[in-house]
Amino acid sequence: MYLRNTKIALFMLTSLGLSACGNSQSPALTEEPALTAEDAKKFIDDAQAELAALQLPAAQAEWAYQTYINQDTAAVTAHLSGKLTARASELAKESAKFNNVEVDPDTRRKLNLMRNGLVMPAPADEAKAARLSQLGSELGGMYGSGKYCRSEDECFRLTEMANIMATERDHELLLEMWEGWRQVSPPMKELFAEQAELANEGAKELGLADVSELWRGSYDMPADAFAAELDRLWGQVQPFYEALHCHVRAELGEQYGEDVVSQDKPIPAHLLGNMWGQTWGNIYDIVKPEEKLDVIDVTAALAQHDYDEVKMVKQAESFFSSLGFEPLPETFWQRSQFSQPADRDVVCHASAWNIDSKDDLRIKMCIQKTGEEFAVIHHELGHNYYQRAYNHLPLLYQGSANDGFHEAIGDTIALSITPKYLKQIGLVDQVPDASNDIGMLLKLALDKIAFVPFGLLVDQWRWKVLSGEVTPEQYNTAWWELREKYQGLMAPVERPADAFDPGAKYHVPANTPYTRYFLAHILQFQFHKSLCEIAGDEGPVHRCSIYGSAEAGKALNDMLELGQSKTWQEALQTLTGKDQMDATAILDYFAPLKGWLDEQNKDRQCGW
Ligand SMILES: [Zn+2]
Structure with a gap:
């Protein structure tokens, strides 16, 4: 992932505007008849200057926080990103006063970008805006400092647990880690619901139905057409995914026994070598071809x-x-975080930053x-x-x-x-010569093809949540319905009533689309x-x-x-x-593997 500048969730000028005429709305502001194209240009110039000035300290504070989580850094980043979000929200709303002013295409594009650049638009009410910002920080902090303790003095951080998920093959231990990490998220649920409610208020002030319309509407096409485009792309990949799923389930059945991996049900989500079952490359050794292949380690x-x-x-x-x-500039080497510090909590999730929107580039990782x-x-x-x-x-x-x-x-x-x-x-x-390629392709497909339905479903869930179609009581069941529908995975154990499993995935508490x-x-x-x-x-x-x-x-x-x-x-x-996205390139890349998978699956019962 990357962070262009500041608070992950709150304000990023990274999404695109709708086509100029799309999604027109009745602005809450009274329209001044005297407004001209010149006014619009000046408004844009001033807004950019103002936002740039607010972004820099907010980005610096966010960096300090993510590389040193404590009460003070949390408070400072919440304060500064709150100011930025509040101002960006105001400007986004104000930009609507030019909706009916004739401006050149460049200015129109900038006005649209300004409106659609919000991820979690803050309500105009100051107290509510501050609360929204605070919720963002709290949720991020809960995830970043989350750990699972087996006993009073034996605790695991996510990096360690992720390692265990990747390398261990004792399914009871895997289940312990899988369940353990998901103890981090139940306390997030209430805050998450409150955050959604406040951001929806902000979205309404922008003239949108809710935040989901904002998120889906940032792709240079109408929101519904974009959703249909996603379906089309998924339809292209789905047959390949099902073939991969079929092979993996069969091999996991052999590894763990069919009482653990039933061959006519979704795959239990803790056995795929990844905490979220989103990429499966770590279980290559279980599902690899029987013939001896030369695969580079x-x-x-x-x-x-x-x-x-x-x-x-x-x-x-x-x-x-x-x-x-x-x-890369010298400062990149001085300022980046490459290793996990031993003495403090940090956000390990890999990210790339441009702090000053110029050349202050950095990465933040806990490199293994x-x-x-x-x-x-x-x-x-x-x-x-x-x-x-x-x-x-x-x-x-x-x-x-x-x-x-x-x-x-x-x-x-x-x-x-x-x-x-x-x-x-x-x-x-x-x-290695080409006869070994099936191994390499399978290993990569376990990451790339396996990921596709997961990449789709996280926001399918969130769009439903943000639009109110799924209520807080239904958060977890709706999550697992989508996990089953798209990925063919299921929870390995019945989930407790207070479970909030989506919160155990970084991008949900961090509010990253x-x-x-x-x-x-x-x-x-x-x-x-x-x-x-x-x-x-x-x-x-x-x-x-x-x-x-x-x-x-x-x-x-x-x-x-x-x-x-x-x-x-x-x-x-x-x-x-070409001006259209097209999944045939991914299918072409993996074409030799598809033939191999179909051969493996020929006597198997696929599907779930
Ligand atoms: Zn990235």
Whole structure:
């Protein structure tokens, strides 16, 4: 994930406006007939200057808080981000006075971006706005400092528990960790419901039905058309997902016994190598092909070559340098957090920042020396290079073409971490031949394809919650209905009445919209395919690395530097020549694996 500037949930100028005429509304403000296009321009300029001045200290305070959670840093960040959100909400509402003023397309786009740039719009009432900000901090803090204690003196933090989920194969221990982490979230439920209520008040003041309309309406197309677009993309991937699910369930059944993994039911969610069952790459050893395959163990290779955290980041930087991007600034190395501090609570969830919207780039991670984290570092740096590519634009245009683009860029780069690349940088001696590719593709599909329905359902849940279709009493059952419907997973044990399992997923208490990750999983394969063509790679697309291709680097930068000054359709066209998202690129990438899975599944009963 990335943070462009400040408080994750409260205000990010990263989402896109609706088309100029869409979603018109009756502003609460009285319209002054004398307003002109000049007034609109001046309003935009002043607003950008004012927001920039509020953002910087808010971003600094948020960084201090996330890298040192305590009462004081929490109070300061709540105060400053509260001020920023309140002012941004006021300006968003005020921008509506230009709804009927004839302005040039550029000004109209900025006005729309201003209105749609809120994630959790604050109500005008000052006390309510302050409360909304406080709730955001409290929820974030509960997640960040959350732990599970087995006994009085034996506690686990999330990083440790995530490790256990990834590597242990004792299903009772996995269940203990799975349930243990979910003890963090029941106290969040009431605060979350209150937060939704307050933000909905803010959304109503913007002339919207609720926050979900705001979130769905930020994609250069009408909110309902966008939802339909998501369905279309999911429909393209679904058959592949079901084949993968079928194989994984069968293999888990063999590993743990069919009394634990029943073959005609959804898969119990604690056995997939991940705390949320969202990516499954960690159970590759359980589901891998029987024939002996030569699959590179990047974790082992990193250890063998004495990679520490800094060296891992330096290596990722050199990838971008090979594409023609400038090196990261010195301050990046001084100010980033690479390792988890031993003496205090921090938010470990990886993120990338541009504190001053110019060149104060940083990443915040608790890097583990694994192949997975090596890819995460490439991903986070992708955010940083994107942030820098558009830092010359007016503030309102500094953002992702749509919010999926930011997530996709980092992942696109990570797709180039192929055996060929690892050999080029000296991490491995030999590139395994193509007969070994099924292993590599399966391992990657366990992360990329398995993730797609999860990426979709988190906001399916939240849209229903924010629109009031799902009430607080139904939060948890609605969550599990979606988990079953899309992912074919189920809770391994009956959930207690007070359970609030969505709260155990970072993006829910942190109020980060999640559809971006779904989009990113579709887009990254589209980007990768185009970049490989531009780089002149002639092999199969899953073996391609754009490392060292200045042509690909330039094509990538041409898209990145647009920020959100153009629609995402235009940005997409710049790189791929097409203005529509298309999941066939992900299917093409994994095509050899689909044949293999169908063969494995031919005598199995699939579905749930
Ligand atoms: Zn990211």
